[in-house]
Amino acid sequence: MENKTNDQTTQPKGENRRSALKKLAVAGTAAVLTPSILVGQDNQYKIVIKGGRVFTQGALKSLHVGVTYGGKLKLSETPLEGRTIIDASSKIVSPGFIDILGDNASNPRQTYRLFEKYKVSDGVTTVLQMHGGAMFPKKFHQHFDRVPHYTNYGVSIFVMRLRLRYPLSKRYYYVEQGLEQGALAVAHSMEYQPDTSYAEVLEYAKLAKKYDRPLFLHLRYSDEKRELEGVKEAIRLARESGGARIHIDHLHSTGGTFNMEKALELIQNANNMGLEITCCVYPYSYWATYIVSKRFAPGWRKRFGMTYTDLTVVGTGKKITAQTFPTYRRRHGVLVAVPEGTMPFEKTIDLALQTDFCMIGSDGGIQSAPRANNHPRGAGCFATAIRHGMDIGMSFEKILDKVTTLPARLMRPSLNNRAMLKDGNIADITIFDPKTIRGKASVANPNQFSDGIDTVIVNGDIAYQNKKLLKSKGKPIIYKG
Numbered sequence: 001m002e003n004k005t006n007d008q009t010t011q012p013k014g015e016n017r018r019s020a021l022k023k024l025a026v027a028g029t030a031a032v033l034t035p036s037i038l039v040g041q042d043n044q045y046k047i048v049i050k051g052g053r054v055f056t057q058g059a060l061k062s063l064h065v066g067v068t069y070g071g072k073l074k075l076s077e078t079p080l081e082g083r084t085i086i087d088a089s090s091k092i093v094s095p096g097f098i099d100i101l102g103d104n105a106s107n108p109r110q111t112y113r114l115f116e117k118y119k120v121s122d123g124v125t126t127v128l129q130m131h132g133g134a135m136f137p138k139k140f141h142q143h144f145d146r147v148p149h150y151t152n153y154g155v156s157i158f159v160m161r162l163r164l165r166y167p168l169s170k171r172y173y174y175v176e177q178g179l180e181q182g183a184l185a186v187a188h189s190m191e192y193q194p195d196t197s198y199a200e201v202l203e204y205a206k207l208a209k210k211y212d213r214p215l216f217l218h219l220r221y222s223d224e225k226r227e228l229e230g231v232k233e234a235i236r237l238a239r240e241s242g243g244a245r246i247h248i249d250h251l252h253s254t255g256g257t258f259n260m261e262k263a264l265e266l267i268q269n270a271n272n273m274g275l276e277i278t279c280c281v282y283p284y285s286y287w288a289t290y291i292v293s294k295r296f297a298p299g300w301r302k303r304f305g306m307t308y309t310d311l312t313v314v315g316t317g318k319k320i321t322a323q324t325f326p327t328y329r330r331r332h333g334v335l336v337a338v339p340e341g342t343m344p345f346e347k348t349i350d351l352a353l354q355t356d357f358c359m360i361g362s363d364g365g366i367q368s369a370p371r372a373n374n375h376p377r378g379a380g381c382f383a384t385a386i387r388h389g390m391d392i393g394m395s396f397e398k399i400l401d402k403v404t405t406l407p408a409r410l411m412r413p414s415l416n417n418r419a420m421l422k423d424g425n426i427a428d429i430t431i432f433d434p435k436t437i438r439g440k441a442s443v444a445n446p447n448q449f450s451d452g453i454d455t456v457i458v459n460g461d462i463a464y465q466n467k468k469l470l471k472s473k474g475k476p477i478i479y480k481g
């Protein structure tokens with residue numbers, strides 16, 4: 001059907017199938033046909049989405065969407081025939097959301113199913129762990145490519161872990177090896193390893209540039225006085241590496257918490273000069289991090305203008321106190337959240353969202369059940385982002401750009417045949433109801449599916465519908481140069 005120049009394939013697939021069946025029946029072999037071939041013999045497409053407003057080429061259009069039996073897209077102004085029909089009247093049909101900052105690095109073999117379950121239920125079809133990922137992406141894929149996935153998945157090179165294990169020369173060697181083997185990006189977090197010199201990060205930036213991959217950075221400072229130094233360091237890295245693509249993780253929590261306007265201006269000016277610097281935010285006005293982390297090193301109350309009782313253990317709702325803090329501080333894996341409004345929307349996230357270089361990244365993931373000790377962004381980031389975008393008057397086109405097109409451009413060329421609804425692309429689709437979409441995950445109970453996510457299609461199969469998990473057709477995403 002895709003090949004209109006060939007007479008034999010201009011007839012609908014159903015026609016081909018029917019005539020093939022006839023021939024087989026004549027030959028007396030119809031009895032061996034499997035039911036899956038017989039089902040839908042009259043239907044041209046495996047799935048047809050009708051009546052929705054479809055986000056394509058940067059605009060919302062009334063179109064019908066067909067998914068071929070090979071999992072490819074076909075857009076049409078006229079109705080299509082399909083084996084499964086999805087009525088998307090009053091809904092929006094978007095490319096599946098891409099989470100560039102999913103985080104499930106601590107124990108992925110045990111938790112990846114749960115992690116992906118809460119991503120797909122939030123409308124995410126591709127989860128890329130670009131904040132950390134894996135020390136050896138090839139090894140990661142050797143394991144994970146053999147098991148079922150709800151979403152597409154990929155990793156960056158986790159420099160923090162390499163640094164804990166190897167001397168400088170080995171780190172560079174393994175980063176380069178990972179890039180040669182198809183790692184999607186290089187990732188480092190200077191705030192968590194303050195002994196990282198500028199010269200060392202510059203080497204990573206140069207390698208990223210050499211292999212045409214982005215360098216993802218959690219910047220060096222998050223306090224009011226120095227946060228902009230971190231932004232300037234990222235810009236300097238882009239410049240002195242000869243133009244590496246630099247992505248700043250969660251700018252509103254690290255780099256632009258107190259001086260967002262200035263941070264955005266610095267980035268905009270750098271981009272105007274021809275550099276390529278992007279950033280992401282998650283749509284929550286509070287951050288959460290592990291209590292053992294450097295963020296809570298002595299002086300944290302002064303640095304953040306907070307006290308003990310401002311910290312809540314995620315998943316329990318329990319408050320920390322001056323008495324319990326020292327004990328918790330020694331416990332690995334305890335995630336605490338700061339109060340809502342710590343990063344006021346109007347002074348941080350909303351400003352960043354107005355720029356064309358800021359996208360959505362969750363910086364999270366659900367790793368346990370029934371109540372995870374993970375920031376609710378792990379389950380509700382994307383539905384919350386769309387609801388928030390609507391609340392502050394952003395157009396659908398603008399907010400959908402930040403969850404589809406912009407992340408795909410940053411990861412180019414690895415997602416070039418996804419992230420955009422157009423003929424021949426791979427069918428990763430999220431259908432949502434603009435009236436009801438919203439994240440439900442909370443600090444007290446992060447394990448909640450988002451509302452309003454109607455259907456999620458991954459590689460041409462329905463992975464999630466009506467709050468139920470269905471097929472596991474996620475595929476590995478590696479760099480394709």
Ligand SMILES: [Zn+2]
Nearest residue numbers: 131218249250
């Ligand atoms: Zn971070």
